[in-house]
Amino acid sequence: MSEKSIVRTIVRMRAREGCENAFAAAWQRAAPRISLVPGNLSQQLLRDDADPRTFMIVSDWADRASVDAFGRSDLREHLTEALRDLREEASRSTFAVLESLSAGQARPVRVDVSTSVQPGEEADFERAYLTVAERVSTAPGHLREELLLEPDGLRYHIFAEWESEQEFLQWVEDPAHLKDAGPLARWLSVDFSRQVYQVRQRPEKAETASPIEAVDVRRVEVPRGPEPMSFSDVIVVGAGPTGLTLAIELARRGIGVRVIERRQEAATQADKAIGIHCRTMEIWERQGVVTEAINAGTWLYGQTVYVNGRLTHQVDWSHLEELPYAHLGLPQYETERILHERLNRLGVQVERGLELTGLHQGTDGVQAQVRDVNGTESSLAAKYLVGCDGAHSGVRAELGLTFEGGISMFPQLFMLGDVDLDWDMPAGHLLRFVRIEEDGDFTGMLVCVPLKGRGRYRVATLAPEHLQQSVGSGVVPAGFWQEYEPPGLHDIQDVLDDLAPPGTTASNLRWSSVFRIKHGIVDRYRQGRVFVAGDAAHLHPPAGGQGMNTGIQDAWNLGWKLAQVLRGHSRPDLLDSYEAERRPAGRAIVDRAVNLAFTDEMDMEDQKAQFLLEMQMTMNYADSPLVGQQIGEEIDPGAGPLPGHRAPDVTGLRRFGVGHPLRLFDVLNDPRATLVLYADASTGDAGLAEIGSAAALAREVTSGQLNICMIVANELPQQTLPENVHDLPVYRDGDGYFAKIYELGGPAAYLVRPDGHIGYRSVPMSSPALREHLTLIYR
Incomplete structure (x- = not known):
């Protein structure tokens, strides 16, 4: 135990006069159930000899996550309810979490900031505290906090939890934090103290010394079975760009979120989405990752379109100075890396190797059944769940959502490749080559998006005829039905010979893929306490990055609304606006993406307006009931x-x-x-x-x-x-x-x-x- 970081919680309560024995008995009845909670190591009820009405409930936990899960659980509510009528008002209770630290490894800390107020200042102080708490909630490393009041009603304690003492001190020593703490400044200069608590050592057996009397409860040993249920505010299923964006939005607003992902490893090579829209760049500025994205990507300066071998459009995007950011080329695996690192800095780790196997909704929450890579089944529970699990969404299947889509529902076979191209094309331009027969039949499409590196491009095209024949036909569910044997460099060269300017050659094939997709949008985005977002809700052709960028905007829209409701600032019906706003936007973007992929889409007289439309800068919620x-x-x-x-x-x-x-x-x-x-x-x-x-x-x-x-x-x-x-x-x-x-x-x-x-x-x-x-x- 001394080598392992553990967490001790101490709850101090005072029983009502004459209720001391009933208080101890109520805790003894609840304790065996609490002992079964994952991560609970031991419990004791301590009683003060000098004041027999004062008790302390001391519990040791395996880690902070176990404490947090118990704090949001029905068992915690059960214990609170059992003791409610037997104790004095909550203002006479205190709660502390003290965590051990291993040498050389940063661990979360609890910081106790205390100060006194003058009679009559209590309401002003508490209002100021709420303002400051909201501001500090987004500080790097800040996890959560609470305001405690001593029995005399004139001394307050702000108990804050930070990821590490170093991050807390960085915030304290930064002069900019005075702006955050300003409303409390006049109370933090006189009769003010601050302490940081860390438990460095823990003996194998703790001895109880006078004047505290211990009331012991033995742990109940049970046979091993399925893992008990774990609780959180929101479960996000899927750690792609949509799920990571949503988790970041929730975490930076202080909402407890768990992210589970079926893939055991993060993507490390080229994949389907690449273009980062101007609107997404604005979102990333707010999330604090835009500079990292710019450094990892390459700017797209314009678009060049050839129809039947003839240059028909060449648009320069570099002079739209009214836009904060331009169009960026960035592979999806880089996008996921950047967002994943940001989420880690907010204290949330993606739980990989967990696959959703079932869902059950109740009036107060959602229970999810998951299976790990070893086949072990367990249950997770939360107030809400969001399926960001992509084209093969298990959440979508569990909800029984169906796809709608008109002609776009016909399946298409696409081929992607990451290659170097030797040709004379304008640098930094997104290039499109299409072939349209005299009767209007669309018989060819090639999109080439610049990547970072000299002459490096992502190419996307309809798969050639011989690959379509080798794949075969059959009923295709909505989404990326399956990927097949990757094509070779010669397959990509054949398409270039057919559609690109004469003499174009491809080399250095880094990655390639063939897959079949059916486009469309689900009939609804929400069912009870479960939502879908990103590819789980809408599917697009792999050209232009419409799918990924739209999914990021889904998460951007839903994240703040979930946080408002979970923090009690808005009514639950605010969440109805998610589908009301995002589904019409999703349908319009699916239709636009299909048109962009399969036609000469440069059909607007105002090319600037078309660019802003493609970049989702003019997408709006004008018909929303929320505006x-x-x-x-x-x-x-x-x-x-x-x-x-x-x-x-x-x-x-x-x-x-x-x-x-x-x-x-x-x-x-x-x-x-x-x-x-x-x-x-x-x-x-x-x-x-x-x-x-x-x-x-x-x-x-x-x-x-x-x-x-x-x-x-x-x-x-x-x-x-x-x-x-x-x-x-x-x-x-x-x-x-x-x-x-x-x-x-x-x-x-x-x-x-x-x-x-x-x-x-x-x-x-x-x-x-x-x-x-x-x-x-x-x-």
């Missing part, structure tokens, strides 16, 4: 970004004390939704007062779960701002770009959702209308 607006009669309803659309970035914002211009995306970089209030010289005193009232109202309705800021026109003097907005972050529209891009000529409010889409706008500002909308989302 709305209040527009004055004198306002053009089509002016500015509309509700449901992506909130465009703006440059040139200035903030006092910051020596460089800021972006609107800097302001929006918060896990919460952001309320942007705007005023200019025409606003007037009444309008400014209304803006201040709207900010106060928004805080009240959302219980502080809203990032609120103000953007003012450059000509509006700072001293004219009313008292009720002085506590808001204020940004100046230094170059006037915000007013220009959002087409504003007076006071307004934009509510930008955590996923970067506009949820609501009020032009001019209307507090009652804003309140009505906020109550749709927040409790």
Whole structure:
């Protein structure tokens, strides 16, 4: 035991007068059941000789994950319920988790920050704490925390858990953290203490010394059978780009998530998806991985299209300076590596070698049966489960979802390869070659996407006739039915000879694949507490990266909504908007991807608009029940970004004390939704007062779960701002770009959702209308 890191939990409670024996008896009845929980090593009930009404429940656990699973389990609730009427109010209870550390290995720590408040300050302190807790929840290494109050009601303890003492100290010593802790600053300078608890050594047998009296319960030994059930907030099935994106979104919002993956090893070679859309790059900026992606990928500067051997289109994408990011070429295995490393930094490890074998839903949660590589069956349980398990989705099969798809449901046989190409084509261009007969028959398609490296490309094409004959025919389920014997370099060269410019030669075949796919979209994205996302919900041709990017956006949409509900900030019916928003988007993208793969898709007069459509920059939720607006009669309803659309970035914002211009995306970089209030010289005193009232109202309705800021026109003097907005972050529209891009000529409010889409706008500002909308989302 002394060589192994274990966790000790200590719960201190005080029994009601006359209930001491009943309290001990209730714990003795519950303890045998708790002893069967995976990871529980031992338990003791300790009683204070000096105060016989005071008890401590001391338990040793194999690891922190076991503690967390028990804390969310029905057994924990059973124990709490059994003791509820026998103990004093919860404010007289304390809870601590102390973990042993092995030398040279970083382990989670518990940090106790305590401070005193003056009489009458309790409510102000607790409100400030909630604000700070929300901000700190996204700090690297921060896991969870709770606020405890001593019996006299004037001294608080913030018990925070961090992945390691080093990460905690890095946050403490970073001057930037003062911004996060600012609301508590006045209480953290006087009568303040901080302690970090680590158990370094543990004797084989702990001796109980006076004045504590031990009430012992023997562990119950049972024959080995199936592993007992393990609990979490959300189970994500599948560790591809969709599942990893969702897990990151949940973990960085403090939600307990488990990711299980059937594959025992991560992909390390080329695979089907490669193009990273501009919208995905914006998402990755928010998730903190965009720089790693840029370093690992290569920019795609444009698109060149040949039809029947004739150059028909050549589009340059490099001058779209209003977009924060361009189109990136990045193999999917690199995407998975980058996202996996980010998830690890958030404290979540993918559990590989676990295959879903069954599902059962109840009114309060989901139970999943899984089997490991050794054939051992076990059960996992969570409040929600999301199937991100790809084209062969077991979750989709368990739910009995069916595919819809029109002509796109006809199966196609594709061939992929990772090769070097010797030809005279524009560098950095995505190239498409198609052949269309006079009668309109589509008889050939070749897509070549640049990869990092001189002359290196990913080629995707319909498999040649001889490979189609060797594969055969038959009924093909939706999805990647199966992969066959990989084609050789000569097979790829044959297609190049047929469709690419004369003289094109391929060499250095690194990887190749042939597979059969049927395209389509499932009839529903949700059934009870189970959701599907990514390829489990929609299937696309392997050209253009539409499938992977759409799956990432599925996860981006669902992640913040699950977190809102699980944290109690929104009603469960918020989750209905996932299917309402993502399924129409998924259907449109499936249709577009099929058209892109099998036709001369450059059919729009406005090639910029077509590019933005392909990059999912103009994909929107305008028809969602979750968006709305209040527009004055004198306002053009089509002016500015509309509700449901992506909130465009703006440059040139200035903030006092910051020596460089800021972006609107800097302001929006918060896990919460952001309320942007705007005023200019025409606003007037009444309008400014209304803006201040709207900010106060928004805080009240959302219980502080809203990032609120103000953007003012450059000509509006700072001293004219009313008292009720002085506590808001204020940004100046230094170059006037915000007013220009959002087409504003007076006071307004934009509510930008955590996923970067506009949820609501009020032009001019209307507090009652804003309140009505906020109550749709927040409790």
